[in-house]
Amino acid sequence: MQTAPQSREIVVLVAVDRGRDALLSAQESLAELASLSRTAGLEVGGEVVQAVRKLHPGTMIGSGKVEEVRRLAQDLGAQTVIFDDELSPAQQRNLEKMLATKVIDRTQLILDIFAQRATSQAGKLQVELAQLQYLMPRLTRQWAHLSRLGGGVGTRGPGETQLEVDRRRVRERIAMLRRRLEEVSRTRELHRAKRERVPYPTVALVGYTNSGKSTLMNTLTAAGVVAEDKLFATLDPTVRVLALPEGGEVLLVDTVGFIHKLPHGFVDAFKSTLEEVGNAALLLHVVDGRHPQASEHMRVVERVLEEIGAGAVPRITVFNKMDLPGDGRPPQVSGPSCCISARSGEGISGLLGEIAAQIDTRQETFHARIPVSRGDLLAILRRSGRVTEESLCDDVFEVTALVPPAIAGRVRKALGA
DSSP: OOOOOOOOOEEEEEEEEOGGGSSSOHHHHHHHHHHHHHHTTOEEEEEEEEEOSSOBTTTBSOHHHHHHHHHHHHHHTOSEEEESSOOOHHHHHHHHHHHTSEEEEHHHHHHHHHHHHOOSHHHHHHHHHHHHHHHGGGGGGTOOOOOOOOOSTTOOSSOOOHHHHHHHHHHHHHHHHHHHHHHHHHHHHHHHHHHHHTTOOEEEEEEBTTSSHHHHHHHHHOOOOOOOSSTTSOOSOEEEEEEOTTSOEEEEEEOOOBOTTOOTTHHHHTHHHHHHHHTOSEEEEEEETTOTTHHHHHHHHHHHHHHTTOTTSOEEEEEEOTTSOOOOOOOOOSSOEEEOOTTTOTTHHHHHHHHHHHHHTTSEEEEEEEEGGGHHHHHHHHHHSEEEEEEEETTEEEEEEEEOHHHHHHHHHHHTO
């Protein structure tokens, strides 16, 4: 017997229009919130925008607009109202009373998507930490009963309120999660130290969510990373070896996408993931070159990179999705850039050449005479860099290569030079 498919939860979206002060307009931000809602498996029934000069302290949008939202939600049979801005605990409590329905904000929605997408142990720990940090100041809205008295000798007195008990438990859980994430970070540091013994330069993919980073990762390395037309399709980092056309290899790292109004505490919770970006030799800033808000998306990414300490890392701006129709030109940028289609492969050879050129500027020009009996050293030079000249005379290889300074030092030491 087949069961009828469950209908998706209907939601009403609410945004405030602050005019020119916002990085994205209210309509653009609301469109992104609708995409987030669909990613979470929700059905958007209606949208409401309220122009404000100053946010209402109790409800954000004022009682008149709250009544409009209540009627709309009732007419649509909506189970949830989602606000585009982060609500204070008091605002959330007031709105749920006035709307008589569940109320969440953009931060809570994003954290729910993270929870759906996390697959690795580290990803699940990071998501839980971010969720608990979000929950901590909101515990007051979940408990309203009085203190419970203890029983028995030595226990009489006011005791702890349930709220205090829950806060203590949440604090203990947060401390435990931080310890476990520190262990994850130490493990990743050990893996990074092993990689540095044969120090491939690391190239990290960064960009606004749904800009095509995972598709580009698959095109360059056949990594098999999940690539969907959804926000936050990739949450856990993936590392693969990328062979450059003229010789040499780099490690390519795919990371979580950034987004407008990133949840408070995101950088702290995802520190062990984002540290791969800060330690990279080169960033590929992937931009949806056909998106009408490409410039705003780039500013959001640059702001997050500054926040995680990666603002000074060299980068190539990669304008993706150029196979899609559209007359608009990509924004002007300072520094190297290229236009590609990760899906069709257009422009990929030019991107690889630009990556190699940028890596070469950070390599050492190394000359060596290597006996044929030490073919292992020649293999290291070929694998870790780019051999530009090579000749064989009297059982000795005369080699010139562009390699990381650490590799040049290791080969010199092995040759006794």
